[in-house]
Amino acid sequence: MDKYLICGLGNPGDEYAGTRHNTGFMVLDAFAKASNICFEDRRYGFVAETSLKGRKVFLLKPTTFMNLSGNAVRYWLNEEKIDQSRLLVVSDDVALPLGDFRLKANGSNGGHNGLGHIMQLIGQNFARLRMGIGNDYPRGGQIDWVLGHYSDDDMKVLQPTIDMAVDIIKSFVLQGIDNTMNQYNKLGKKH
Numbered sequence: 001m002d003k004y005l006i007c008g009l010g011n012p013g014d015e016y017a018g019t020r021h022n023t024g025f026m027v028l029d030a031f032a033k034a035s036n037i038c039f040e041d042r043r044y045g046f047v048a049e050t051s052l053k054g055r056k057v058f059l060l061k062p063t064t065f066m067n068l069s070g071n072a073v074r075y076w077l078n079e080e081k082i083d084q085s086r087l088l089v090v091s092d093d094v095a096l097p098l099g100d101f102r103l104k105a106n107g108s109n110g111g112h113n114g115l116g117h118i119m120q121l122i123g124q125n126f127a128r129l130r131m132g133i134g135n136d137y138p139r140g141g142q143i144d145w146v147l148g149h150y151s152d153d154d155m156k157v158l159q160p161t162i163d164m165a166v167d168i169i170k171s172f173v174l175q176g177i178d179n180t181m182n183q184y185n186k187l188g189k190k191h
Contacts, residue, residue: 003056003082004173006031006059009091009114011168012046012063021066021135021146023092024160027131028059029163034166043071043079052173058082069114070121077122087126088172090165091115094142099157100189103129103168105177127177129168132159132189
């Protein structure tokens, strides 16, 4: 059976719930809710399992904290013998406006420490879905911004993109990265 690993980046703990840096967790929570599955506390992360048309899908929310996310990703790829081409990492991105997104087959870490650590450990050849969180912060204020909580108004902008991200994950598993990029990237905001 083909296996896929979908990793949402974030930080564990109640104080980080609903923060911009936890957008990856929020996407996976939405996917789990839509699939009627629950996360279990496992090694290096909270893990949920489901299947889509005969393909096994593992959802991973690392508990390693953001800057060590690669430890969790590498462990679960090895543990479940999942090929790197079947890994999709969902992260927040300050370079994209709130509510925008970009799906890429590979590339740089864009200054994101979680992506950076994963790339250090497994290389850069994996798909990533970057969820825009905007960058409406003063110079030097990036850490406070990414660790800040979404407002209700922010969530009204973000929620449709989270819902679309759930569909993007399903498409990635069923149709592959290229078809999914062709289908969804044109739906992102135009800059």
